[in-house]
Amino acid sequence: MSIPCPYCQHPFSPGAQSCPGCGASLLLEAVPGGTQPVCAVHPTLRGLGTCSRCGTFACARCLRAGPQGEALCVRCHQLEPDAPMPWDQREELGTMRAFWRTLVQVLLRPGSFSQARAEGRKRDSLLFVLLCALPAFFVMGLIYMVFLVGTPSLMEALAPPDRPLEDTSGLEMMPWMGVGMFVFFTLFGPPIFVAMTFVGAALDHLVLRMGGVTRPFHVTLRAHSLSQAPWALGVVPFIGAQVAPFWALVARVFAYRGLHRTTTGTALAGALLVPLASCCLCGGGYMGLLFFIFSRAAQK
Ligand SMILES: [Zn+2]
Ligand SMILES: [Zn+2]
Ligand SMILES: [Zn+2]
Numbered sequence: 150m151s152i153p154c155p156y157c158q159h160p161f162s163p164g165a166q167s168c169p170g171c172g173a174s175l176l177l178e179a180v181p182g183g184t185q186p187v188c189a190v191h192p193t194l195r196g197l198g199t200c201s202r203c204g205t206f207a208c209a210r211c212l213r214a215g216p217q218g219e220a221l222c223v224r225c226h227q228l229e230p231d232a233p234m235p236w237d238q239r240e241e242l243g244t245m246r247a248f249w250r251t252l253v254q255v256l257l258r259p260g261s262f263s264q265a266r267a268e269g270r271k272r273d274s275l276l277f278v279l280l281c282a283l284p285a286f287f288v289m290g291l292i293y294m295v296f297l298v299g300t301p302s303l304m305e306a307l308a309p310p311d312r313p314l315e316d317t318s319g320l321e322m323m324p325w326m327g328v329g330m331f332v333f334f335t336l337f338g339p340p341i342f343v344a345m346t347f348v349g350a351a352l353d354h355l356v357l358r359m360g361g362v363t364r365p366f367h368v369t370l371r372a373h374s375l376s377q378a379p380w381a382l383g384v385v386p387f388i389g390a391q392v393a394p395f396w397a398l399v400a401r402v403f404a405y406r407g408l409h410r411t412t413t414g415t416a417l418a419g420a421l422l423v424p425l426a427s428c429c430l431c432g433g434g435y436m437g438l439l440f441f442i443f444s445r446a447a448q449k
Contacts, residue, residue, distance in 0.1 A: 166210070
């Protein structure tokens with residue numbers, strides 16, 4: 150639900166400090182002795198909207214977005230349900246059980262983000278990402294290794310007996326490449342994945358801020374990290390890693406909407422805008438490169 154700007158009537162979402170239409174500050178001084186409603190917490194500021202729970206007037210500083218994007222006052226917003234995720238209960242559950250239950254919850258009940266605690270330490274969030282990535286990259290490296298180690302003997306076995314393979318020098322390298330790939334994937338894959346999660350969350354946070362989200366970066370990082378849970382499916386050979394990116398994006402929309410208590414539209418923009426833009430950039434760069442190669446080839 151959005152509230153009209155007092156200057157230009159452009160709708161703004163609860164939590165915004167300035168109007169997205171005209172850019173004016175929404176923190177308006179109340180006219181002393183005036184008839185306009187004032188904020189229940191700040192009597193010197195004008196009340197721009199009413200809380201959909203308790204009905205009190207709230208200024209732009211006190212307006213918050215509820216789970217469905219409805220306007221809430223600060224007090225009702227603080228009474229919001231704050232259910233810890235299993236990942237927050239590692240001391241009680243043990244790390245592995247907490248991890249497993251969080252995976253199941255994110256994969257199968259992403260709607261539960263709207264009831265979930267938003268606060269979480271950055272390193273706890275990134276630890277969750279690391280645990281998702283470790284087994285997936287291990288299996289991915291293993292598949293490459295088995296493939297590259299097995300190929301030479303397979304090719305020798307498949308070669309017709311009257312014409313054995315003449316040049317096997319290239320094939321002899323393949324098992325070593327396989328071992329190299331395995332070591333690379335297992336050692337460097339997970340840390341690179343964690344770093345990419347951090348950068349992705351930072352970029353998404355910029356988009357979410359433009360959408361009027363006021364909660365701090367660690368909430369975005371927590372949402373982004375927990376929504377990486379589908380990458381744990383990478384342990385399922387061949388299928389897991391193909392399904393994971395799309396499932397993670399869906400989970401991320403739920404996570405942003407739930408943990409930031411924002412609208413579906415803002416959550417969609419936060420989760421999809423950066424991946425789409427980078428796709429276009431990479432795609433554009435790729436097209437440019439092709440064009441460059443073809444135009445050079447045509448000149449000859
Ligand atoms: Zn305006
Ligand atoms: Zn209220
Ligand atoms: Zn106020």
